[in-house]
Amino acid sequence: MSQQQDILRDAMRRLNLTRDAFSERLGVRRRALDTWLLPADSGESRAMPEMVGKFVAEILQREALPASGADARPLGQRIAAEGRPHLLSVAQFNRDSLEDLFQVADVMQPIARRQKVSRVLEGAVLGSLFFEASTRTRVSFGAAFCRLGGTVCDTTGFTFSSMAKGESIYDTSRVMSGYVDALVVRHPEQGSVAEFARATNIPVINAGDGPGEHPSQAILDLYTIQREFSRMGKLVDGTHVAMVGDLKYGRTVHSLIRLLALYRGLKFTLIAPPSLEMPAYLVDLVARNGHVVEQTPSLEEGLRGADVVYATRIQKERFAGEEIEGYTPEFQVCKALVDRVCKPDTILMHPLPRDGRPGANDLSIDLNHDPRLAIFRQTDNGIPVRMALFAVLMGVEHQVARSMRDAGWRSPAHIGPDDAEFDGLD
């Protein structure tokens, strides 16, 4: 973390200050701070005066919580599951450990953006066990591991021959653990990934256990909110998040709302048709933590004033032959609606895939050219977040920065032709 923008970003996070408040605190102009926060290879980036660096360090020492709160153990130990280096649930995180993870993800960004290459995991092998197919998630984890220098052995399919022959999860897990250095497991049954994890001491990451959890998705969602807000000079504390769609079965929104509840003074608007509302225990948990929760079946009303709109798809397979009362095509989040009720700096998020067919009750594709659409910045952020998870669970997070060298091939400045100007910069 030697780059000045990483130091400054981390300082703002630990002091919980916006850019405006931070520049005031330092006694510098906001404009100067902005140029120091640009990537080093940007034409408008400026080197921060050495004295500023010393001032920031002193402020941190006096005023901020240490990076890891009162807890000086390595991050991998602080988030451990029953003493082992697994990631099974978002419940393993508190606000401090989450922000420390984000700091590691920030360090990964130059690699994720193909400017740098690292080989810290050279020689390590990832076992990717997908008992149900999920191309997106599998490739995201696989690419993240490869970008740290490791290699991947994939397995996809519902009926692995061995388990069909009566092999226990215990056996499968322990055998695979002798072959590889970390496991990413997706399985249709809730709790099954935890069962995998209990049979091994190597890191196991839950990539979705049916109705259970998919923690890395919620973590990358929150990381995205933080980065978007950092660009805009906003804070997560006190923000207004609208969640839309299937809030009953969507494990993504369940995990995300639990992470957001670690922050202070948020307002949640939960917009779902009557039969698909957020489970009461989660609403209670969020309210108990001091946040405001509003529930409404009206999309137009619910979106008004939100800083973040988190839309989800109705998974029709959940409702074979069941009527979903009140869930009509007007439930679609489209450009006309967003222009009407959202703000110029609202960000639109989605766990993907979204249903892009005409008339789908989902985030509409007519928003593809709108820079508020953050869905691909979300998926892009999956790489640095998953790199950070691997690095922390395998204990190499402090070796990454000094292991980087320039990438040898040519990469586009913007990945997608419709990417916003600021994409890939920050």
Added chain:
Amino acid sequence: MSQQQDILRDAMRRLNLTRDAFSERLGVRRRALDTWLLPADSGESRAMPEMVGKFVAEILQREALPASGADARPLGQRIAAEGRPHLLSVAQFNRDSLEDLFQVADVMQPIARRQKVSRVLEGAVLGSLFFEASTRTRVSFGAAFCRLGGTVCDTTGFTFSSMAKGESIYDTSRVMSGYVDALVVRHPEQGSVAEFARATNIPVINAGDGPGEHPSQAILDLYTIQREFSRMGKLVDGTHVAMVGDLKYGRTVHSLIRLLALYRGLKFTLIAPPSLEMPAYLVDLVARNGHVVEQTPSLEEGLRGADVVYATRIQKERFAGEEIEGYTPEFQVCKALVDRVCKPDTILMHPLPRDGRPGANDLSIDLNHDPRLAIFRQTDNGIPVRMALFAVLMGVEHQVARSMRDAGWRSPAHIGPDDAEFDGLD
């Protein structure tokens, strides 16, 4: 491109001279030229006198087109698709850019033949999206990427869960592009790979879009013809190519004939049963370019005098319940027929797979020991050609030569026990 055989081969290509004509032009014996063209590690290879090198350079300067014609832009830009580094169609090439690509493929040969190792793409990740299975093509692209130092994330299968849920090609492409550095896509629908390409700025290679194109196959086919002819001292200009089999639906022959039409004065004999003839628009295009085109349903008549026989398989699945008039077992290209009507230096090609069962209307397996059978030299050439495509699209083609080091493991001199003496040498 520091090796003398690469320099000489390139000079002959740019001057469009056979070995005989080139040795005459230089005033050296053909035999001497042959020894300079042998691989450096061959026992009979000789170093070319320094003066010859200077003479060749002067001739090139005065007489030849520059390597890139009048166009001095990098090859990747010259073959770009709508300004982006994709390979979607053979129409992206002209003769100059094609020959420049072949020159890059020549540089790759020592790596493809396992004598050298390169890591120019170390840290890069290839996404391989096969919406229909094709083991051969997938592994060929994957191995080519690995031999440049990269790693591969594979996906095979017709129904990726996301796309089955209504996700657009736009979303799939943009999401995957945030994970990987290049995409190879096979898809059953014509035009779908171009749709993938429009949604991203990272390189996309079309590995077959149904009845559309499979450009890398046609390119490796032509590269094979060039290399075979180079060994024999023949030129592509003026040659006689016989194409056999299903010329109506075979996208391979469609793309190949378009590439061959970039050369001068060829004669094409198109041999197909009545209902499976080459589409008229392609026959017209070739004729307009000044080539001679003959069509015949008679195998015996059509093969006579051909320098290249390009056989294809009848894809029976295209004709469920339909009679194919005139397509009888005598349509098989077997050793007896080849010995009767072909020349000692005719080369026999095929895009594979071929139907090796007795009585199949395909290139017969009784030719397996005949050195004219070039089908495995064709597939072997898939590696250097695909390496060249990746290198050019990712802008590392000029880093490869100086990145090479010796391979550490032992490889066989000939890959197959039935390989011709000259296989793997050239």
Added chain:
Amino acid sequence: MSQQQDILRDAMRRLNLTRDAFSERLGVRRRALDTWLLPADSGESRAMPEMVGKFVAEILQREALPASGADARPLGQRIAAEGRPHLLSVAQFNRDSLEDLFQVADVMQPIARRQKVSRVLEGAVLGSLFFEASTRTRVSFGAAFCRLGGTVCDTTGFTFSSMAKGESIYDTSRVMSGYVDALVVRHPEQGSVAEFARATNIPVINAGDGPGEHPSQAILDLYTIQREFSRMGKLVDGTHVAMVGDLKYGRTVHSLIRLLALYRGLKFTLIAPPSLEMPAYLVDLVARNGHVVEQTPSLEEGLRGADVVYATRIQKERFAGEEIEGYTPEFQVCKALVDRVCKPDTILMHPLPRDGRPGANDLSIDLNHDPRLAIFRQTDNGIPVRMALFAVLMGVEHQVARSMRDAGWRSPAHIGPDDAEFDGLD
């Protein structure tokens, strides 16, 4: 092989001496020898006095067979199949070449245990062709290849499109051989992998050809017995092995008994229900080699006194609609039975997968905490054994030791929470 424990272990193997006998031969205390045999990084390890090293070398020179018997050719040549570097059958090994392979596997252990990293195969590509699925075997080979620095291109599935279209094994093998540097092939038909091997000069490893062989499994089984015995100070010669279960169709036990028969004076107890007995030709072969063979349908009787219990699963799919006389639930090898009739140093092995469901006629999961259960030490040993096979067939076995560097990431001391104290040490 510079580490003293490798030198000492190899000496005991070549002299065929237990630790007791070896320490007596050297005139040192058994306890001293034990400390020299501990891994260098163990707290209780001691450096062996230089004089002891010289003494051992002299004894070996005078008394032992040379490492490679009378045969000084490289191991890859000694085990070649029809002159080519394939592994198709355990019949390619004799006792000398087997023990030389084990010595290479010992060298691989620090890499297999994630303490060291090697890149000797950097740039090499493995083609993994599984015409029937076998996650475990595929990942074991793949991870082994990756741990030597190579990369893997996988293919799984019964109907590869090309072979379904009539492509011969000859074509498939030769084409793939032009793409990759070694092939691992599993195929449901006996003899098919040998057919693959005949079409190529690159290494082909048989990963199971239906009822035929799966040689690497038998080799890792025997390697496991040797290592377990080495820890206990026992020799393979003269040991008592009980084989349990489906001895008629289990290719694993067929290959293992043939390897064990290369040793001297063993006693085999073959325990199978009447219709599933070991084929007579194998019983005869073992008996002819001077071993004692007993057959019994009684589990309780058969296990008594065994040093090794090798249990196998009844593959129920082999008996659709057939009654298996005498094969009742009492056939299960469970903790109560093992405690009653086995010894404290008996080792329990199984080729896996085992049927872990209640009442299954298989090795019971109630033994999971019993250190005699060696099944995961077996699968762990699959990595160094398969690394050794790749290294020997590709001619890099002598480059591995000097290529090692420390692994950069953190690995658990014990892979599984139920691993025995001595697991991962030895």
